Amino acid sequence: MSIVSLHENGRSINSLAREYGVSVSTVAKCTKLYASVSTETGEVFTAKQIKVLQKRNAILEKKI
Numbered sequence: 001m002s003i004v005s006l007h008e009n010g011r012s013i014n015s016l017a018r019e020y021g022v023s024v025s026t027v028a029k030c031t032k033l034y035a036s037v038s039t040e041t042g043e044v045f046t047a048k049q050i051k052v053l054q055k056r057n058a059i060l061e062k063k064i
Helices: 002-008 012-020 024-034 047-063
Strands: 034-037 045-046
Touching: 002 012, 002 024, 012 024, 024 047, 045 047
Parallel strands: none
Antiparallel strands: 034 045
16 A cells, blocks of 8 residues: 555656566556545545445346
8 A cells, every 4th residue: 555655646656666676567456456536525435445336336236
């Protein structure tokens, strides 16, 4: 999460990968999954949380 936070504050994926000794694809995947998204009401979700909510919504829509 700290790497994601650094990326959200302007650090590049390449520099973070070099600094922490992980692959660029790993940093990119983590930033995609855990980057935060704010809603109009001020709630903050990660992309991973949004995917879970979308799956639940699809299940509920099928039940209707």
